[in-house]
Amino acid sequence: MPMLGMMFTDKECKEFDYLLRKxxxxxxxxxxxxxxxxxxxxxxxxxxxxIFRMYARIAPPRELSRYALGLRSNRNG
Numbered sequence: 001m002p003m004l005g006m007m008f009t010d011k012e013c014k015e016f017d018y019l020l021r022k023x024x025x026x027x028x029x030x031x032x033x034x035x036x037x038x039x040x041x042x043x044x045x046x047x048x049x050x051i052f053r054m055y056a057r058i059a060p061p062r063e064l065s066r067y068a069l070g071l072r073s074n075r076n077g
Contacts, residue, residue, distance in 0.1 A: 024052065027051070
């Protein structure tokens with residue numbers, strides 16, 4: 001798998017952080033939607049894990065824990 005290195009300005013990094021968080025928020029909302037069936041939720045979960053790993057590279061631990069699936073499901077369930 002190819003690796004891609006990118007350099008961002010501080011403003012660009014903040015925007016990237018914002019985009020990833022908003023995308024994860026949307027996916028978490030979708031995963032909690034009872035109208036969606038198993039295969040759709042599985043696809044969203046796989047995509048969420050990819051986005052989460054991207055976010056983990058730039059997020060402080062306190063913020064990262066907010067989006068950890070295992071921690072969220074324990075708190076909400």
